[in-house]
Amino acid sequence: EIVLTQSPGTLSLSPGESATLSCRASQSLTSYSLAWYQQKPGQAPRLVIYGASTRATGIPVRFSGSGSGTDFSLSISRLEPDDFAVYSCHQYGTSPHTFGQGTILEIK
Amino acid sequence: QVQLQESGPGLVKPSETLSLTCFVSGGSISSYYWSWIRQAPGKGLEWIGQIVYSGKTNYNPSLKSRVTMSVDMYKNQFSLKLSSVTAADTAVYYCARVFGSGVYSSPYNWLDSWGQGTLVTVSS
Numbered sequence: 710e711i712v713l714t715q716s717p718g719t720l721s722l723s724p725g726e727s728a729t730l731s732c733r734a735s736q737s738l739t740s741y742s743l744a745w746y747q748q749k750p751g752q753a754p755r756l757v758i759y760g761a762s763t764r765a766t767g768i769p770v771r772f773s774g775s776g777s778g779t780d781f782s783l784s785i786s787r788l789e790p791d792d793f794a795v796y797s798c799h800q801y802g803t804s805p806h807t808f809g810q811g812t813i814l815e816i817k
Numbered sequence: 818q819v820q821l822q823e824s825g826p827g828l829v830k831p832s833e834t835l836s837l838t839c840f841v842s843g844g845s846i847s848s849y850y851w852s853w854i855r856q857a858p859g860k861g862l863e864w865i866g867q868i869v870y871s872g873k874t875n876y877n878p879s880l881k882s883r884v885t886m887s888v889d890m891y892k893n894q895f896s897l898k899l900s901s902v903t904a905a906d907t908a909v910y911y912c913a914r915v916f917g918s919g920v921y922s923s924p925y926n927w928l929d930s931w932g933q934g935t936l937v938t939v940s941s
Contacts, residue, residue, distance in 0.1 A: 739925075744927040744928070746862075746928075752933075753931035753932060753933050753934050754862065754911070754931055756928065759926075759929075765929070797861060797862055799928070801915075801925055801926060801927055801928075802925050803925075804875055804924070804925075805866075805879075806864040808861050808862040808864065809861065810861040811861050811862075
């Protein structure tokens with residue numbers, strides 16, 4: 710199975726700053742088949758990015774995804790209080806689907 | 818807008834079978850793939866498997882020997898059974914829809930709608 714490794718484990722930033730989260734795959738992903746989800750305590754994951762770089766409906770332009778092959782990233786500019794959450798990457802191009810362990814984006 | 822809601826016992830005894838149902842409202846269960854995902858306390862998400870309206874399934878090999886999924890198109894719901902549970906199966910279980918219907922339906926798409934999740938604890 711494809712293992713996804715996210716870094717850093719925790720990212721401490723202040724509102725207004727920019728964040729870059731990384732997701733590295735153990736083998737090359739097919740057709741940019743990577744998604745990012747945002748999860749807040751006690752809530753279900755919410756789709757943020759799919760196809761490595763396409764924003765889901767309702768996601769602000771401050772969120773952007775990039776990458777290909779084995780290296781992907783999620784960038785969030787001008788952090789707002791509502792952005793602080795856990796972000797998980799998900800590869801869906803190869804069975805079994807797999808998820809990264811998550812990056813905690815916390816307020817500094 | 819589609820909504821998903823998981824239901825089932827919150828407590829299951831070790832060695833017994835965990836049974837959950839996901840009711841889909843605001844849309845038809847047909848033409849889509851549907852997934853189950855779980856998250857153990859303090860851990861990352863784990864994909865359990867998926868099922869399409871025709872009943873075709875695809876399970877995570879790590880759980881395949883214990884997992885059974887089914888779909889009930891008349892009730893617009895799908896279900897998960899996990900047998901011989903242990904404490905390691907304690908988790909929040911989510912159901913989710915795989916993006917794409919009709920000609921765009923595929924098991925290799927992202928998850929675009931999720932249920933709220935239900936905590937299942939395995940304990941005697």
